[in-house]
Amino acid sequence: MAVRRVSLTINGGATLSKLRKIGGGAMETTMPMLEWDETFSVGVPAMDADNRRLFALINDLRGSISGGTDGKQMGKAITSLYNHFACGILSEEVRLYKNGYPALDEQVRDHDRYLGQLRRLYARFLAEDADGKILGAELIEVLTEYVREHVVRADRLFGEFLNGVRTADAPCWMNQDSWS
Numbered sequence: 001m002a003v004r005r006v007s008l009t010i011n012g013g014a015t016l017s018k019l020r021k022i023g024g025g026a027m028e029t030t031m032p033m034l035e036w037d038e039t040f041s042v043g044v045p046a047m048d049a050d051n052r053r054l055f056a057l058i059n060d061l062r063g064s065i066s067g068g069t070d071g072k073q074m075g076k077a078i079t080s081l082y083n084h085f086a087c088g089i090l091s092e093e094v095r096l097y098k099n100g101y102p103a104l105d106e107q108v109r110d111h112d113r114y115l116g117q118l119r120r121l122y123a124r125f126l127a128e129d130a131d132g133k134i135l136g137a138e139l140i141e142v143l144t145e146y147v148r149e150h151v152v153r154a155d156r157l158f159g160e161f162l163n164g165v166r167t168a169d170a171p172c173w174m175n176q177d178s179w180s
């Protein structure tokens, strides 16, 4: 039997997630829920709101992986997560650009790296190239690294900057409605 493991770590290296294929598409998982708290705050309420939603969608996908949901529900969870992440990244870059953040290029390079990884996984999911649960777990792994390596480090650096100059804004999923 093919066995696949995914181990995720966050804050201090504690194991966040383990997933093991046990045959017949079933998954055995010990993934705990990812809970947002103030240690993840970047000091900008709209961005914190986006990240709270990101956490919720990661947990939704985690539930789909471990809960034996059908392909349609898995697809919905993966699509919602991918769309929200892409939306949040764009929203952040617009915010940084409008406010003249001096390290925007570094942010964009980092975003592109994570977004590229997610896009490749999402394309494989849409092409039905691999088990959706395996791809979903890999997607969670990338996003957990994004939270650990990018949000709590790079994004925190602009919290203080933006709080001094930023204009009013809203979480990205609210901005989507402004175009209709």
Ligand SMILES: [Fe+2]
Residues within 6 Å of the ligand: 092, 107, 111, 150, 154, 155
């Ligand atoms: Fe960022």
